[in-house]
Structures are given as structure tokens and as C-alpha cells.
Amino acid sequence: MAHDNDKAATPHLDQTNPTVNALPDQNSLTSPHGHDGDTALDASTPSEEDAIRYPSGFKLFALMLGLQLAVLCVSLDNTIIATAIPKITDQFQALSDVGWYGSAYLLTFCALTLLFGRLYKMFSVKWVFLSCLALFEIGSLICAVAPSSVALIIGRAIAGLGGSGIFSGALVILAYTTPLAKRPIYTGLFGAMYGIASIIGPLVGGAFADHVTWRWCFYINLPFGAVTATSLILFLHLPKRQKNHAAGTSFWQTINSFDPFGTIFFLASVICILLALFWGGSKYSWGSGRIVALLVVFAILLVAFTVVQYFVGENATIPGRLIKQRSLASAAAFAMFVGASFFVNIYYIPIWFQVVRDTSATTAGVNTLPLLISFTVGAMGAGSVVTKLGYPTPFMYALSVIGSIGAGLLNLYTVDISTGKWIGYQILFGFGIGIGMQQPILLVQAVVPLSDVPIGTAIIIFSQMFGGSLFISVAQNVFITKLVEGLAGISNLGVDPKSIAGAGATTDPSLFGITDPAVLSQMKVVYNNALVWTFKIALITTCLSALAVLGMEWKSVKAEEKPTNNGEVSTDSTEIDVAKRGL
Known part of the structure; x- marks a missing residue:
């Protein structure tokens, strides 16, 4: 059982790791009542603390391993197919569906995040999480055996549905399985796993596409999911009160609480x-x-x-009183534009390498490392500085400036661009996006009341993911339109441009009877120009983020020491700021 100094009235939020904190309302997730945010997890009472027996040793290791693998799989699915998309379109002859491979997953992932917060509040955390895991695995299996492009899209949507509940459930389970004093260590590991998965996703996807089959991008989730399910079924034991807290609620009250x-x-x-x-x-x-x-x-x-x-x-689903908070509304708009810029480039830069530079899927994944590594370095560096200085808003201004410059330089990609330039442009864009992409969450934690911090962070993550799903579709529309227009301008093409656009991105032109070197060279230029138009979408959305920053407050989230009732020292910056506002 945990010592007294490990007790807390609410699940702890790691102020330095916004990626992991971006979850539905955790103060209400385990509330015994039916009102959001009215009551928090009452873990500080003796009976409640006695009910929670924190696992240790092998049990704790097995649970953390299972949760980490679940987070790994869900994070991998964000980027793993980026380098495999050309091979997928080659097999299904459905280049026009490329946008849906990403959007279907992101759409269901972001749209249902807040709903799962209510499910975790009303029912057993353990079994809701396992249900989400089952949905994610079913979706992955459908993708792995998909006989058509439509089946793959459906599988991606189901996987996103399950994935949206896995992230929130992982943090809720963490609150029940680790004492408060040790919890930041594990939430930090979750954040590290998310970053690692984002970096290795394109590499793994490219390796599978080149050397095995793109279907292994989805088969890989099945054994990891089995490990997670086994660890939770065997070793996760939650307090009885949390399991039964919906017993006194009528059926229609339960339904209505889900909006x-x-x-x-x-x-x-x-x-x-x-x-x-x-x-x-x-x-x-x-x-x-x-x-x-x-x-x-x-x-x-x-x-x-x-x-x-x-x-x-x-x-x-989105309380009106939060939208009225100008910094939260501005941060949500900022997150949407930045998410759009990041995900559009993550999806279309690997395609550029394979189509324009004739690289393999694996090499395309390697070639995106400058962007992903610089993004990670920027995010970690900015997080360290904000921890010391306390103000996240300046880094969002910096993102709008540096990120826009980097996004603009990506528009200079040409067929014969030098290696130094395409690496340097990616680094500048990745670093610019990295230093500010997660700062809106820190700002929200400083400007809203403490009970609204979890739902505020969930709104930001929703906006980020929705921006990605929305503008990937926009970019795909622009890409196909410009590709058809460009191909139509090649006088001696000899093939209907729409037929080429409808084929796979890496389909050999000789299959259409195109062997003339001059025509092939012109086609490569057309593909380059069409893909650069998707980079223009990323540039526009990055620039628009500057307008959103103007509505944000300059609020410090720097932790300050503050004596607590029992004489200990608290460094919860959100509580300090709320207290100063008299909330």
C-alpha cells in the first residue's frame, strides 16, 4: 500500500509531458457521480486508499509493459503507412483513396476521444480499455487481410475508434497502478514511447513494404495487443467502488450523459x-x-x-463555458492548423521521395528522419525551456515564424534538388513545428480552472487530430487535381491522365506503354509539382496559426513551491495559478 505522501485528491497530471496529458477529463473519469467535473477521484480518503493496492515487482512490470505496447501500436499507426502507401495503391489501383488511409484513422481517433471519457466514468476502466483494445485489434486485422481499398479504409476507421479509447484508458489505469510520487516517471515513458513510435513508424512501414508486405504494418499490432490484454486480465485489479459506481444510474440517465x-x-x-x-x-x-x-x-x-x-x-461533448475562454479557443484553432501542417507533410514527403527520386519505401522512411528527429529535439528542448521560464506562448509565436519558413522552403523541392537542401528544409520545418506543437496544452493548463484542465487538454488534442484528418483530404484533392492537369499538358503522353492518376503512385509507366525518356522526364516534373501543391497546403495552415496565437494570454505555467496542509511542498503550477485567480 502507498505511503501517505503518495496520496492525492485527483490523478496527477504531468506538467512536463503534454502528449500524455492530452486525454479526456480524468477528474470525472472515476467520479462516483454523474456530473462532469463536479467530483474528483476521492483517493485521499482512508477507505479509498485502502482499496487501492498498488502492484509491484513483476505485476507492475507486466502492466507497464502491456500499456507501453498498446501506446506503441496506436502511435505507430499514425505514421507507419506513410511510406507503405505507394505499395498499397499499386496493389489496389486506388491512388485517389490515399487521403482516406490517413483520414479514416485520424477521424475516428479524434472524434470519439471525449466520448470515451464518459465511458470510463460510467463503466469498469479495465473492461472498457480491453474493449477498446479489441476494437483496435479487429481494425488492424481487417486492414491486414483487406481485399480492397474500401476494406482497408473501414479497418483503419475501426482501429482509430479503438485507439481513441486506448490513450485515455492508459492514463486512467496508470492512476490506479502507481502511487502519485512515481507516476510522472511512467507518464514520461509513455511520452517517450509516442516519440519513438513517430520516428520509427515510416522506417518500419517502409521496411515491411519493401522486404515483406505492407500488410505487416497491421499484423504487427496483433501480438503486441495479445501481450497487453494478457497483462491486464491477469494483473489489473481495480477498487470495487470504481467498478460499481454506475449501479445507481438508470439506463436513460446513462445514455443522456453521453450526449x-x-x-x-x-x-x-x-x-x-x-x-x-x-x-x-x-x-x-x-x-x-x-x-x-x-x-x-x-x-x-x-x-x-x-x-x-x-x-x-x-x-x-464540448462545454460552452470552455469555448468562451479566449485562450482555449485560440489554442484549439492553433492546434488544428499546426496538426494539419504536420500530418500533411508527414504523409506526402515520403511519397515525394518514392515518386520523384525513385527511392524504395525503406529509403523514403530514412529520408524523413531529418524532419522527425528535428521535431523531437525541438519538442524536448522547448519543453525544458518552458519548464525554466514558464511561458509557452512565445514558442507558439516561434512556431508560426520558423515553421512557416520551413514549410515555405519545402515548396522549393524540385526533381534535381540537392541532398543538403532537402535535408535542411526538413530540419527547419520539423524543428519549427516541434518547439510549439504541444505548447497549447501547457497554456490551457494555466488559464482554465483546475477541474477543467483534463477536458481542456482533450479539446486541444481533438483539434490537432481533426486538423490532420481534414487537411489530408484537402491535400489529396489538390494533389489529384494538379496531377491530372499537369499530365494533360504533356502533348505526346498517349494515355488518359485520369487513368494514370487512378493507378498507384509508384506504378511503372511502362505498363501504360510509356517508354519515351522525354515523356518520363516530363511526368516526373508533373508529379513533383503536384506534390509541392500539398506542401503549399501545409504552408498556408502554418501561416494561419499565427492568427490564432494573437488571441492567447501570456500566462506562466512555471511551477512554484507552495506549502500544503500537511506541511509538504507542492509544485503543481495549475493549482497555484487557479488559486491566484480565486477559482
Whole structure:
């Protein structure tokens, strides 16, 4: 059992690791009541502390290993297919579906993050987590055996659904399995695992695509998931009160607490806008009835969602009182634009290497290391400086400046660009994005009341992931449109440009009877120009992030020592700032 100095009224939030903190409302996740944020995990009472018997030794090792593997798999799925996409499109002859391979996963991942917060509050954390893990594994299996591009997209969507609950559940389980004093160590490990997975994802995906099959990008999740499930089933034992806290709630009260109408309206509106952006200008003209109908329905559903959020109050998916906080609203917009820039480049830079520079998928993954490593270095360096100085807002300004310069330089990619330039441009972009991408979470922790910190961080992560899913679809639409236009400009191509655009990105042109060196050279230039247009999307969104920064407060999150009731010293910066505001 934990010592007295390990007790806390709420699960601890690691102020230095925003990636791991970006989860649904943890103060309400284990609340015995049905109101969000009204009550926190009452772990400081003797009966509650007695009920929690922290595992140690092999049990703790097995649980942490299982959770780390789960976080690894979910994080890998963000980037692992980036270098495998050309091989996938070659097999399915579905280049026009590239955007959906990323968007389907990101969409369900980000859209349901807040909903899973309510599920963890109302039901057993252990079995909700295992259910999420099962969904993720089922989705991975569908992707691995997919007979068509549509099946792969469906599998990605199911995997994203499960993944959205895995992240939040991992931190909740951590609160029950480690004492407060040791918890930052393990949350730090989760953050490190996320960074490692982001870096090795394209490398692993490229290696599988080149030397085995791209399907192993998804098969790899199955054994890791089995280890996680086994460790949790055997060694995770939660307090009985937490397991049964929904017993006194009626069925309809439980349903209403999930904001069912708001969730339905929100998901439907997101699907409509994504379909409109994905099809508009490529499959259908922007003035076609289908696209206009999708945009109109999107607007109606968005209005309906807003109205529902107003009337359901604290049961709202996104409480209105938080959106009214200008720094939170600005931070959410900033996160959306930055997430869009990061994910668009992560997906299309590897394609550029394979199509324009004729590299293998593995080499394309290696060639993206400058971006990913510089991103990690920037994030870690900025985190250290903010810890000392206390102000995250200046780093968001720096992102808008340095990131925009880097994104602009990526637009200078040409067929014969030198190695030093394509490496240097990636480094500048990656470092610029890294120093500010996670700072909005730190700012939110400083400007909202303590009970709203978890939901605030969840809103930021949702915005980040939604920006990625939204603008990957936009970039794909632009890419196909510009590719078809460019190919149509080659006078002696001899093939319908749409046929080439509909084939795989690395399909051998000789399959279309194209062998003339002059034509092949022109095609490579067209592909380069079309891909550079996706980099322009990243440039635009990075520049737009500067507008969002203007609405943010300059609030310090620097930890200060403060005596607690029992004479110990607290360095919880969020509590200090809340106390200063009299909240």
C-alpha cells in the first residue's frame, strides 16, 4: 500500500509531458457521480486508499509493459503507412483513396476521444480499455487481410475508434497502478514511447513494404495487443467502488450523459465536410448537386450540434463555458492548423521521395528522419525551456515564424534538388513545428480552472487530430487535381491522365506503354509539382496559426513551491495559478 505522501485528491497530471496529458477529463473519469467535473477521484480518503493496492515487482512490470505496447501500436499507426502507401495503391489501383488511409484513422481517433471519457466514468476502466483494445485489434486485422481499398479504409476507421479509447484508458489505469510520487516517471515513458513510435513508424512501414508486405504494418499490432490484454486480465485489479459506481444510474440517465444527439450530429457533420472536400474538384465538380448537398447538410448539422451543446449543459461533448475562454479557443484553432501542417507533410514527403527520386519505401522512411528527429529535439528542448521560464506562448509565436519558413522552403523541392537542401528544409520545418506543437496544452493548463484542465487538454488534442484528418483530404484533392492537369499538358503522353492518376503512385509507366525518356522526364516534373501543391497546403495552415496565437494570454505555467496542509511542498503550477485567480 502507498505511503501517505503518495496520496492525492485527483490523478496527477504531468506538467512536463503534454502528449500524455492530452486525454479526456480524468477528474470525472472515476467520479462516483454523474456530473462532469463536479467530483474528483476521492483517493485521499482512508477507505479509498485502502482499496487501492498498488502492484509491484513483476505485476507492475507486466502492466507497464502491456500499456507501453498498446501506446506503441496506436502511435505507430499514425505514421507507419506513410511510406507503405505507394505499395498499397499499386496493389489496389486506388491512388485517389490515399487521403482516406490517413483520414479514416485520424477521424475516428479524434472524434470519439471525449466520448470515451464518459465511458470510463460510467463503466469498469479495465473492461472498457480491453474493449477498446479489441476494437483496435479487429481494425488492424481487417486492414491486414483487406481485399480492397474500401476494406482497408473501414479497418483503419475501426482501429482509430479503438485507439481513441486506448490513450485515455492508459492514463486512467496508470492512476490506479502507481502511487502519485512515481507516476510522472511512467507518464514520461509513455511520452517517450509516442516519440519513438513517430520516428520509427515510416522506417518500419517502409521496411515491411519493401522486404515483406505492407500488410505487416497491421499484423504487427496483433501480438503486441495479445501481450497487453494478457497483462491486464491477469494483473489489473481495480477498487470495487470504481467498478460499481454506475449501479445507481438508470439506463436513460446513462445514455443522456453521453450526449447522444450531440455526438451523432457532430460525427455526421464531420463526415459530410470530409466527403465534400475529398470529392470536390476531383470526383465531382464543386458546383455539382452532391457537393452542394454535402456542404448544406454539414452546415445544418453543425448548427444542430451547437444548439444541443447549449441545452445539455455539463453533459455537452464540448462545454460552452470552455469555448468562451479566449485562450482555449485560440489554442484549439492553433492546434488544428499546426496538426494539419504536420500530418500533411508527414504523409506526402515520403511519397515525394518514392515518386520523384525513385527511392524504395525503406529509403523514403530514412529520408524523413531529418524532419522527425528535428521535431523531437525541438519538442524536448522547448519543453525544458518552458519548464525554466514558464511561458509557452512565445514558442507558439516561434512556431508560426520558423515553421512557416520551413514549410515555405519545402515548396522549393524540385526533381534535381540537392541532398543538403532537402535535408535542411526538413530540419527547419520539423524543428519549427516541434518547439510549439504541444505548447497549447501547457497554456490551457494555466488559464482554465483546475477541474477543467483534463477536458481542456482533450479539446486541444481533438483539434490537432481533426486538423490532420481534414487537411489530408484537402491535400489529396489538390494533389489529384494538379496531377491530372499537369499530365494533360504533356502533348505526346498517349494515355488518359485520369487513368494514370487512378493507378498507384509508384506504378511503372511502362505498363501504360510509356517508354519515351522525354515523356518520363516530363511526368516526373508533373508529379513533383503536384506534390509541392500539398506542401503549399501545409504552408498556408502554418501561416494561419499565427492568427490564432494573437488571441492567447501570456500566462506562466512555471511551477512554484507552495506549502500544503500537511506541511509538504507542492509544485503543481495549475493549482497555484487557479488559486491566484480565486477559482
